[in-house]
Amino acid sequence: MFSMPGTTCSDSTCYQLMQKGRLSTTKERLPLKHFTTNTDQCGSEILAEAENHEVKVKHKVTESSKMRCPVFYICFLLCLCLGLACVFCVCLWFNRWNGGFAWDGSELQFNWHPVLMVSGLVVVYGIGAVVYRIPLTWRQNKLPWKLLHAALMLLALILSIIGLQAVFYVHNAKGIPPLYSLHSWVGIAATALFATQWAVGMAGFLLPCSPMSLRKLLKPVHVWLGGSILLLSTAACISGINEKLFFSLKGNTTGSQPYSQLPPEALFANSLGVLIIAFSMVVLKILSNQQWQHPDSRPEDTAYTPLFQEEN
């Protein structure tokens, strides 16, 4: 027997099932259409059928978990590897072909811009978005994982802001007008949206005083904006790499091969773009798979657990 919280559980089968905690822990809901309930059928028969179904559900959940978790962890590992590869490649590109890094208003200060934007707005942001989906965390207290999610997002935001500061500083020092290219419009929009998302997310999901109704309202918007920021940041990075290569590899003025001849720098930076796209696709894979959503966030779960009410 499966009972609703607050109702009594009066027979031993119920007790055994409750003790085993099969359904309460997995939060599995049994669709009623799987049961026949007519006026000649008493509770004991229904119970037997329910138990039979429950065994099938347990089998399904176990099978599903067997199938699901390794694929999740492969995707998560791929996400981490691609993220590290992105950061490594963007650092190598500006260190090897563009003179390294400094903070003095020169071209070398500009080099911090792509490194910090790719690291913050793409890599740390993407990892921060998927960390909350790790199945291992589903049975644990949500708070530490929410805090980790918020902390990673804050780190990503700080890196992005410093990255923007680097380019504003250089533009200012060289008298170049700021924010004229479409790349800069998309990049600034991504960072502004991200800052808003972080502040609203913090107030809505972490402050104990925020009402449950607000959280329920915010949740789908938070998920949608999360994906949108990834879209914007990827578009900003791709257009930024493209723009930088057209600026750097003019061929005739610098003596180096032009971009159209695909010299080693161009090939390397284009490959960095491919890595960023691959990273974003893996993040999107994890975010789009509804089977990997935290059980409390699934649409069929009508109950919403406020952070500081049930868990702490």
Added chain:
Amino acid sequence: MFSMPGTTCSDSTCYQLMQKGRLSTTKERLPLKHFTTNTDQCGSEILAEAENHEVKVKHKVTESSKMRCPVFYICFLLCLCLGLACVFCVCLWFNRWNGGFAWDGSELQFNWHPVLMVSGLVVVYGIGAVVYRIPLTWRQNKLPWKLLHAALMLLALILSIIGLQAVFYVHNAKGIPPLYSLHSWVGIAATALFATQWAVGMAGFLLPCSPMSLRKLLKPVHVWLGGSILLLSTAACISGINEKLFFSLKGNTTGSQPYSQLPPEALFANSLGVLIIAFSMVVLKILSNQQWQHPDSRPEDTAYTPLFQEEN
């Protein structure tokens, strides 16, 4: 009483409920934990409680539909308006500031490239992706909507391929190497992925001989790649507009204002980029909302309806 397809329905209440088709049409599943079933409680009591709960569910479904549908249709209308605005603006940009259109290997033939790529790979693609989510279609035969989805995607693919052909033709005529920029890599990857997605989707979801197990396996990959193609096509368009403006608005060579001074053309084309981003975000909003998914595509729906088995 709510019965499983294939089981008998033996009392009048069941019959009335089935006749009203409340649950079978909405495919609403009642979580079992909302019911108390103990050995002292017979079917009639359970039935009364189930009916009571069903009334609440119906109320919830009605309330939910009231809330949900207008928001969906607002988003859908916004999607159509933004899509039309994107097509209008990209045509106007190349007609007013770049000499119009031709198919003769000149710059005028190049102008078809952005028009066809924005129209095909972004606008028609995005509308094709969300058309299957229209709630009005949920109670109807799925086949015409699947065919419309496939037809719009085919149109999008044809437009994109002609758009690519335009730029390859011009590059060939002018001796410019093809496929060197990151923009071109991302654009070609988006189109190749889209062509593969269309062919596999066609074979997997529309051919009557494709097994149900294959469809179940394909579905999450199809959804994920659908979102990924949108990500790639948006990134390709943003980087393409950015690149085109840097090429066209050099200032010193053409006598026109440089891009950095944001002349009217630059402001207009940047705004087109913002429209494309807004369009993609609205498409993402519709795709990411699980409440707007076709009921047969929701993860909690364990039954999978093959196209040519139950419907036709």
